[in-house]
Amino acid sequence: MYIPTFDDVKTAQERIKPYISKTPVLSSSFINELSGAELFFKCENFQKAGVFKVRGASNAVFGLNAEIAAKGVATHSSGNHALSLAYAAGLRGIPVTVVMPHTAPEPKKAAVRAYGGTIVECEPSTRSREETLAKVVAESGADFVHPYNDARVIAGQATCSLELLEQTGGLDAVVAPIGGGGMVSGTCLALSNVAPETKVYAAEPKNADDAYQSFKAGNIIAYDDPKTVADGLKVPLKDLTWHFVSNHVEDILIATEQGIIAAMKLIWQRMKIVVEPSSAVPLATILNNKKTFAGKRVGVIITGGNVDLDKLPWMNS
Amino acid sequence: MYIPTFDDVKTAQERIKPYISKTPVLSSSFINELSGAELFFKCENFQKAGVFKVRGASNAVFGLNAEIAAKGVATHSSGNHALSLAYAAGLRGIPVTVVMPHTAPEPKKAAVRAYGGTIVECEPSTRSREETLAKVVAESGADFVHPYNDARVIAGQATCSLELLEQTGGLDAVVAPIGGGGMVSGTCLALSNVAPETKVYAAEPKNADDAYQSFKAGNIIAYDDPKTVADGLKVPLKDLTWHFVSNHVEDILIATEQGIIAAMKLIWQRMKIVVEPSSAVPLATILNNKKTFAGKRVGVIITGGNVDLDKLPWMNS
Numbered sequence: 062m063y064i065p066t067f068d069d070v071k072t073a074q075e076r077i078k079p080y081i082s083k084t085p086v087l088s089s090s091f092i093n094e095l096s097g098a099e100l101f102f103k104c105e106n107f108q109k110a111g112v113f114k115v116r117g118a119s120n121a122v123f124g125l126n127a128e129i130a131a132k133g134v135a136t137h138s139s140g141n142h143a144l145s146l147a148y149a150a151g152l153r154g155i156p157v158t159v160v161m162p163h164t165a166p167e168p169k170k171a172a173v174r175a176y177g178g179t180i181v182e183c184e185p186s187t188r189s190r191e192e193t194l195a196k197v198v199a200e201s202g203a204d205f206v207h208p209y210n211d212a213r214v215i216a217g218q219a220t221c222s223l224e225l226l227e228q229t230g231g232l233d234a235v236v237a238p239i240g241g242g243g244m245v246s247g248t249c250l251a252l253s254n255v256a257p258e259t260k261v262y263a264a265e266p267k268n269a270d271d272a273y274q275s276f277k278a279g280n281i282i283a284y285d286d287p288k289t290v291a292d293g294l295k296v297p298l299k300d301l302t303w304h305f306v307s308n309h310v311e312d313i314l315i316a317t318e319q320g321i322i323a324a325m326k327l328i329w330q331r332m333k334i335v336v337e338p339s340s341a342v343p344l345a346t347i348l349n350n351k352k353t354f355a356g357k358r359v360g361v362i363i364t365g366g367n368v369d370l371d372k373l374p375w376m377n378s
Numbered sequence: 379m380y381i382p383t384f385d386d387v388k389t390a391q392e393r394i395k396p397y398i399s400k401t402p403v404l405s406s407s408f409i410n411e412l413s414g415a416e417l418f419f420k421c422e423n424f425q426k427a428g429v430f431k432v433r434g435a436s437n438a439v440f441g442l443n444a445e446i447a448a449k450g451v452a453t454h455s456s457g458n459h460a461l462s463l464a465y466a467a468g469l470r471g472i473p474v475t476v477v478m479p480h481t482a483p484e485p486k487k488a489a490v491r492a493y494g495g496t497i498v499e500c501e502p503s504t505r506s507r508e509e510t511l512a513k514v515v516a517e518s519g520a521d522f523v524h525p526y527n528d529a530r531v532i533a534g535q536a537t538c539s540l541e542l543l544e545q546t547g548g549l550d551a552v553v554a555p556i557g558g559g560g561m562v563s564g565t566c567l568a569l570s571n572v573a574p575e576t577k578v579y580a581a582e583p584k585n586a587d588d589a590y591q592s593f594k595a596g597n598i599i600a601y602d603d604p605k606t607v608a609d610g611l612k613v614p615l616k617d618l619t620w621h622f623v624s625n626h627v628e629d630i631l632i633a634t635e636q637g638i639i640a641a642m643k644l645i646w647q648r649m650k651i652v653v654e655p656s657s658a659v660p661l662a663t664i665l666n667n668k669k670t671f672a673g674k675r676v677g678v679i680i681t682g683g684n685v686d687l688d689k690l691p692w693m694n695s
Contacts, residue, residue, distance in 0.1 A: 106650040107650055111650060333683035335646050335651060335652060370690070375687065
């Protein structure tokens with residue numbers, strides 16, 4: 062297992078610069094007052110393809126040598142990594158195949174196709190995803206870019222917190238959502254090198270709290286297909302992300318479905334930005350743990366803005 | 379009738395600086411490709427109180443002398459001007475009374491109250507609004523700040539296009555939504571002075587096309603309570619805004635309800651920002667008039683982001 066280093070992050074930052082946006086950091090005086098903290102929202106919903114994952118995907122795609130690149134890339138993903146890999150592969154002009162659960166939101170499938178990706182459908186379980194992917198890779202010779210358990214991907218995601226730190230000039234803490242742990246691992250990798258005093262918190266839905274349970278138990282615990290509105294956060298930790306989470310994360314905080322939906326609506330109403338449910342999990346946990354963050358300068362990673370506008374979660378609640 | 383001058387705009391810009399945000403200008407490569415033009419969206423949805431009208435309201439409120447200010451301010455409004463006047467009066471610490479139709483969206487009423495405003499309800503017709511307001515003013519001695527037919531308000535709104543021009547470095551055209559004409563008048567006032575080569579287009583819902591009909595007829599035509607999803611654009615032109623519209627506007631373009639809703643959804647999906655229906659009217663007209671704007675650098679005024687998230691227009695269509 063190769064653990065990415067801070068040098069990999071610096072290489073990634075240079076490599077992906079032409080393909081990504083430097084996203085803005087926004088604040089809301091209303092939400093600051095409500096939380097009792099000073100919150101800096103890193104708005105990766107404004108990122109290319111609408112999500113931070115384009116950072117890691119671009120780092121992987123543009124780091125391939127020509128021979129490997131010619132065979133293309135492949136992945137499995139609940140949506141956003143698929144979109145991001147298709148975006149990056151499209152820019153480089155190489156083939157991309159994506160294994161997606163047939164239950165994935167239709168707008169995400171359409172967007173993958175719009176970027177020129179080929180979709181192979183599977184069942185909505187981790188096992189079915191991995192088996193289908195193995196078959197695709199064996200047949201095509203494509204390079205497998207794992208959505209998070211991949212050193213290139215983690216180094217790419219790490220560039221987000223570097224930017225955030227530079228834009229805010231120092232933070233007491235950063236709170237990022239955790240699914241497989243790619244963003245959290247990147248955040249740990251970046252901050253432990255450039256701002257070791259900044260604490261990293263992971264925010265997870267109670268309904269998919271495998272990272273929280275793993276963190277408490279001291280070893281990886283995985284669920285198969287948990288149910289949560291934060292559909293980007295269903296996947297389990299893997300060895301590489303577990304390395305960062307178990308060594309560098311201060312704590313994992315959890316949020317109820319109701320709390321996530323309320324925080325998402327609050328962000329839409331007060332900040333006038335479209336964010337996906339996963340992006341609202343950090344704010345939900347901050348509002349649940351006010352004492353932890355009181356008076357602190359806290360970075361909040363808004364991971365993405367890819368939602369199905371016809372099926373907003375508060376419409377069913 | 380006092381017609382505001384460019385000196386009034388410069389005074390307004392200095393006066394309101396501490397109370398408003400310099401809002402960002404965003405672009406979307408997808409929407410540029412779709413429209414065939416280079417569009418610069420001036421995002422007043424990120425403005426204080428969620429709407430550009432805080433510019434004009436702040437200019438009026440902070441321009442009052444102490445004696446008049448002590449008696450407070452009053453207005454009638456379909457919502458956003460009310461919110462903005464309450465915001466500005468709250469900052470100055472003076473009373474504010476708002477006459478609102480009882481049909482106004484509940485979130486707008488709640489927001490006016492949250493800023494410390496007193497609401498007096500009326501019927502949803504222009505006549506009822508004006509009569510109720512006259513009574514309030516007679517009883518309280520409050521200074522009436524008209525939502526758009528007021529030189530102070532127009533000078534305040536004009537600061538938006540000054541900023542846009544400075545942020546973009548020159549435009550072939552600016553397209554702004556038109557209801558009563560406050561934003562369009564301010565845009566004409568600013569651009570005719572600093573960029574007379576930039577054409578000003580007004581964008582109006584077909585279902586409330588009184589400004590369009592007025593423009594064609596050469597005199598003000600008013601409707602009473604037209605029905606459109608763009609609820610900020612129902613009010614008619616008045617003498618002061620008619621002055622600017624009839625003298626400086628290049629053309630008035632109209633959009634169907636379906637076109638407005640589709641443009642609104644497109645902005646949410648692709649730009650990841652929350653905008654109200656009125657803000658989508660300019661894009662709807664640009665997509666309807668591609669030849670007019672082909673290859674041009676076009677400013678698009680996103681007027682505000684105050685929507686009821688529980689009642690999104692595409693949910694009923």
